[in-house]
Amino acid sequence: AAAAAAAAASVGVGRVPMAPVHVRRLRLTVLAARSSGVVCTQISQLCLRCQGSVLSFDGFVAANPLGQSPSGEGVERLLVGGGKWLDINFSTNQKSVILLTAPHEVSVDDIAFCTANDGAARDPVSLRVEGSCDGKDWVLLHETGECFPTPLGRRCWSPWLSLRAQGRAPVGPPPPPSAAAGAEVLK
Numbered sequence: 001a002a003a004a005a006a007a008a009a010s011v012g013v014g015r016v017p018m019a020p021v022h023v024r025r026l027r028l029t030v031l032a033a034r035s036s037g038v039v040c041t042q043i044s045q046l047c048l049r050c051q052g053s054v055l056s057f058d059g060f061v062a063a064n065p066l067g068q069s070p071s072g073e074g075v076e077r078l079l080v081g082g083g084k085w086l087d088i089n090f091s092t093n094q095k096s097v098i099l100l101t102a103p104h105e106v107s108v109d110d111i112a113f114c115t116a117n118d119g120a121a122r123d124p125v126s127l128r129v130e131g132s133c134d135g136k137d138w139v140l141l142h143e144t145g146e147c148f149p150t151p152l153g154r155r156c157w158s159p160w161l162s163l164r165a166q167g168r169a170p171v172g173p174p175p176p177p178s179a180a181a182g183a184e185v186l187k
Contacts, residue, residue, distance in 0.1 A: 018109065018164065019109075020051065020107040020109035020163070021108060021109065021131055021139075021141060021163050021164065021165060022105055022106070022107050022133070023102070023105065023106065023108065023131035023132060024101065024104065024105045024106070024132065024134075024135075025099065025100065025101050025102070025131065025132045025133070025135050026048075026099075026100040026108070026111070026129060026131055026141075027097060027098070027099050027100075027129070027130045027131075027132070027138060028046075028097070028098040028111070028127060028128075028129050029095055029096070029097050029098075029127065029128040030043075030087075030090065030095060030096040030097075030098075030126070031095055031124075031126040031127065031128060032124070032125050032126035033090065033122050033123060033125060034120060034121050034122070034123045034124075034125050034150065035122070037121075038090070038091065038121050038122050039088060039090065039091045040086055040087055040088045040089075040090045040122055041086075041087055041090040041096050041122050041123075041124055042073075042085060042086045042087070042119060042123070043078060043084075043098075043113045043114065043115070043116065043124065044078075044082075044083060044085075044113070044114040044115060044116045044117065044155060045079075045080070045081060045082075045083055045113065045114040046078045046079065046098075046100070046112070046113050047111070047112045047113070047114070047157070048106075048108045048110070048111055049108070049109065049110045049112075049160070050107045050108050050109055050110075051107075055106065055108065057079040057080075058103075059102065059103030059104075060079055060100055060101065060102055061100075062075040062076050062078055062098060062099065062101075063075060063098075063099040063101070064085070064087055064096065064097065065097055065099065066089060066097070067087040067089050067090075067096055067097070068088050068089045069085060069086050069087060069088065070086060070088070073085060073086040075098060078098065084116050084117065086116075086122075101135075105133060108131075108163055109162065109163055110160040110161060110162055110163060111129060111160070112157050112158050112160045112161065113157070113158050114155060114156065114158070115150065115151055115153065115154055115155060115156050115157075115158075116154065116155070117154050117155055118154065120152055123150045124148070124150060125146070125147065125148050125150050126144055126145065126146050126147075126148060127142075127143070127148060127161070128140070128142070128143045128144075129141045129142040129143075129163060131163065131165075139165050139166070140165075140166045141163040141164060141165065141166065142161045142162065142163055142164070142166075144161065
């Protein structure tokens with residue numbers, strides 16, 4: 001968590017703040033790895049923030065549908081410092097999907113990931129992030145394109161990816177009073 005907080009403080013300084021999105025679920029899809037010939041993809045850790053503050057993953061659940069991981073490198077490791085997630089079904093499925101479910105709706109405006117301790121060829125270089133409140137209707141929040149500048153260094157943080165509803169106006173009930181003010185609500 002301390003490394004994530006340091007990354008949060010050092011990246012994105014001076015950017016114009018925008019209203020966060022309000023979601024219960026995030027779906028991160030790895031569409032391509034640094035090397036097209038790899039069988040698997042990997043990430044060491046994920047980090048979310050809202051209005052400059054890093055969010056806690058307490059109570060979050062992570063899933064990797066259709067993925068397969070070696071013992072000790074499951075998707076739940078993305079939620080803790082020093083972890084590592086590896087999906088050996090990446091080439092079989094032509095993608096890897098990470099589903100994050102919060103214990104309640106949360107406001108978020110950025111996501112970042114940390115590269116793993118080895119295998120730079122397995123690093124994600126094309127990602128899509130979608131959000132949902134109900135797990136049925138998903139809204140595109142960010143797509144990196146094919147040439148995302150994933151750091152080559154090991155255990156290095158990516159730039160922050162700004163999360164904004166794209167393609168259609170978000171709909172849904174107003175956020176609960178505990179949500180950050182001005183958050184966009186996604187259905």
